[in-house]
Amino acid sequence: DAGVIQSPRHEVTEMGQEVTLRCKPISGHDYLFWYRQTMMRGLELLIYFNNNVPIDDSGMPEDRFSAKMPNASFSTLKIQPSEPRDSAVYFCASSFGGRVDEQFFGPGTRLTVL
Amino acid sequence: EDKVVQSPLSLVVHEGDTVTLNCSYEVTNFRSLLWYKQEKKAPTFLFMLTSSGIEKKSGRLSSILDKKELFSILNITATQTGDSAVYLCAVADAGNMLTFGGGTRLMVKP
Numbered sequence A: 001d002a003g004v005i006q007s008p009r010h011e012v013t014e015m016g017q018e019v020t021l022r023c024k025p026i027s028g029h030d031y032l033f034w035y036r037q038t039m040m041r042g043l044e045l046l047i048y049f050n051n052n053v054p055i056d057d058s059g060m061p062e063d064r065f066s067a068k069m070p071n072a073s074f075s076t077l078k079i080q081p082s083e084p085r086d087s088a089v090y091f092c093a094s095s096f097g098g099r100v101d102e103q104f105f106g107p108g109t110r111l112t113v114l
Numbered sequence B: 001e002d003k004v005v006q007s008p009l010s011l012v013v014h015e016g017d018t019v020t021l022n023c024s025y026e027v028t029n030f031r032s033l034l035w036y037k038q039e040k041k042a043p044t045f046l047f048m049l050t051s052s053g054i055e056k057k058s059g060r061l062s063s064i065l066d067k068k069e070l071f072s073i074l075n076i077t078a079t080q081t082g083d084s085a086v087y088l089c090a091v092a093d094a095g096n097m098l099t100f101g102g103g104t105r106l107m108v109k110p
Helices: none
Strands: A005-007 A010-013 A019-024 A031-038 A042-050 A053-056 A065-071 A074-079 A088-095 A109-113 B003-007 B010-014 B019-026 B030-038 B043-049 B056-058 B061-066 B071-076 B085-093 B098-100 B104-109
Touching: A005 A088, A010 A019, A019 A088, A019 A109, A031 A074, A042 A065, A042 A074, A042 B098, A053 A065, A074 A088, B003 B085, B003 B098, B010 B019, B019 B030, B019 B085, B019 B104, B030 B071, B043 B056, B043 B061, B043 B071, B071 B085
Parallel strands: A010 A109, B010 B104
Antiparallel strands: A005 A019, A019 A074, A031 A042, A031 A088, A042 A053, A065 A074, A088 A109, B003 B019, B019 B071, B030 B043, B030 B085, B056 B061, B061 B071, B085 B098, B085 B104
16 A cells, blocks of 8 residues: 655745645545654644544645645645755554554655745 | 753763653643654654653653643663754643643663
């Protein structure tokens, strides 16, 4: 079975540009989580969805960040406009409602904003 | 605010050694504690602990939770170079939120 799929794997952009990160969760999983990992702050939860509905976005740093989940097999995290301090690895993870806490992580997108 | 603290920050051992990694936490509405291993890419799930005093074991790795003292340990016996990684501890609350610790970086030398 395919695991969580993320694209792109690497993204280099210039400050002010829009960035869209994509995620396909594991089939059958009804929870989807977006995380950001940096050296300074470690792994932080940004937002999570249950059955395609955003449940908690308290970790989203500011209005420049937005996330959507139009269907059970696709989610996006958008940053507009991007800033150098957004440079990080962004992970998507999914889990099944019966064991919500056991999350399976995608390979991550390494974002560099110049 | 939920908080997870891991120690030591880093550790260097030789193959065959036994290591103990520590995780202490403060969380409102605790539900579970999880251990993940992160090599160069994504964290991979190791254990989920919900009850005090019950050891979870997988090969050379084992973990136990103490809900009274609010900590967990991860033991690795007979370490191998393939165990080199960052080990992350996380706690889950009743709201499905995971809070991660800063990790312990383990290096196993041949």
